[in-house]
Amino acid sequence: MQNWLGMFLETKAAEAGAAKNTLEAYGRDLNDFLGWCAHHGHAPEALGKPDIEAYLIACDAQGLAKSTRARRLSAIKQYYRFAYEERIRSDNPALEISGPGRSKALPQVLSEDEVTRLLEGARAVGRGPVEQLRNRCLLELLYATGMRVSELVGLPVAAARGDPKVLLIMGKGGKERIVPLSPDARELLQDWLVARDAAEELAREKGQAASRFLFPSRSKAGHMTRNRFYLLMKEIAVQAGISPAKVSPHKLRHAFATHLLANGADLRAIQMLLGHADVATTEIYTHVLEKRLQDLVLLHHPMAQD
Template sequence: MSDARWISAFLEAQAAEAGAAENTRLAYGRDLMAFCDWLGARGASLATAGRTEIEGWLAEAADAGLAASTRARRLSSVRQLYRFAFSEGWRADDPAAPLRGPGKRQTLPRTLSRAQVDALLAAAETHGRTDRDRARTRCLFQLLYATGMRVSELVALPVAAARGDPRMLLIRGKGGRERMVPLSPPARAALAVWLTLRDAAEDKAATETRRGPSRFLFPSTGKAGHLTRHRFWGIVKELAPAAGIDPAQVSPHTLRHAFATHLLEGGADLRAIQTLLGHADLSTTEIYTHVLQERLRALVLTHHPLAREA
């Protein structure tokens, strides 16, 4: 089989059997195509490459200055492809199995203070040219901070999940795992206003264009059918200066980190936060304990009289 067919079959299996999210499959595809291009330039292919070729590709990435996390992800993509190829009988060996990737340097997630989140939510109230635009922005930010959703989960929310003034939202996360997250009163209020304006716009569009209603809470005329992650990223960057925050210091995921950190500061149980975030492993959630410890340390060093004297 051609390299392209190997990758296609692997990605199909990831979707059907492993339940891999679309963004994960796209990342696998990019890494594997880059590896195939590298092999092709050297007269090799996925069927003939061995450990030496894989190590050479990774070494070249290191020489080019790629981050350890990027190289580790690339190796993970190749390793999973060859594991799949071995299980399917396409190869008699697994050349990637003995390889170990570069150690990842653990970095604390960037978060926001409560005052910064309040400023961002206040800025969202007036962002947009029309009442509909402003209502959508307000709803997006209220939902994101109230639930700690991933941005991909937020923009692709089905409108059916938001009907009937819900106290909780059902979210389908990574790997198709579902979880329930509660809504705060401000988030419910913002959702109700947005639904009214959204439905009116959808009814008007259906009359004028004869197209069916969108199944998404945040519909769009683009290919995806809903607001894209990239557009929401752009909204965040537009709002940051109005909230007095450096745009380089904030992203949609920063609000997810703020959600978790503020819950922990308020005394929430780590297991509960794990459930709300949709983490499969508690160790992923435990990073927020380090964030809290670092903030407390900075607080002491900044305000304790003995620290100031030192």
């Protein structure tokens, strides 16, 4: 079954339209599982339910989070379902195994003031005016649209041509959605396009190929990497006087959704803007607001005072 891992991933990509990051996650989780099988002398094609449960216990002993263990079990279940459908096995030994569940910790949300400070801090981070403009544009777009970081850094430059009022985003599983742009984001985007095109023209004069990405770089992917943007946000947080531990691209996405909801936006609309397949995923933001209201009452209501 080790040899069938590649075919499983190809099937996921073809039939389910799984994104590159999702396929990489499947590969990591299943390689860990198959490595554990090899270390303990288990043949995956003959593995039983108790053996898979032993693997999950080993994951727990390593101190892996509930969400990580739940994700690995999900990958194993799908892997054995694939093996059953392809008649490599006559059963799915993982079918009846209950997962550890997922912890429902509320996302840490940046306040509107903190977001404003981040956007201002981006003005001073970069090796020159062009990089500083790029950094401001990145943050402004992320907060204005709630995009995933992979969607943001991988934006094609064609999406920004013509001073658009909306952006067409290619999300998970190849699903498209439209997100509106704020006036500030539109203005910064057009300023960045001018600077970007000028830099691209200089590169062409030196014999370099033109980039199709809005935020080009010399990385293998051809655009700014998620990791580079993550580190860049930490630098901006320091500049803004905010703890770097409190800041990440995904937390700015959380801020986008929470601030919209706090200002009266409809939950279904937020679901569409975030690209969530299920509104239940979006509902966590209502819990964030409930916690805030509870804290507000406990802090300010006269009957809550000691």
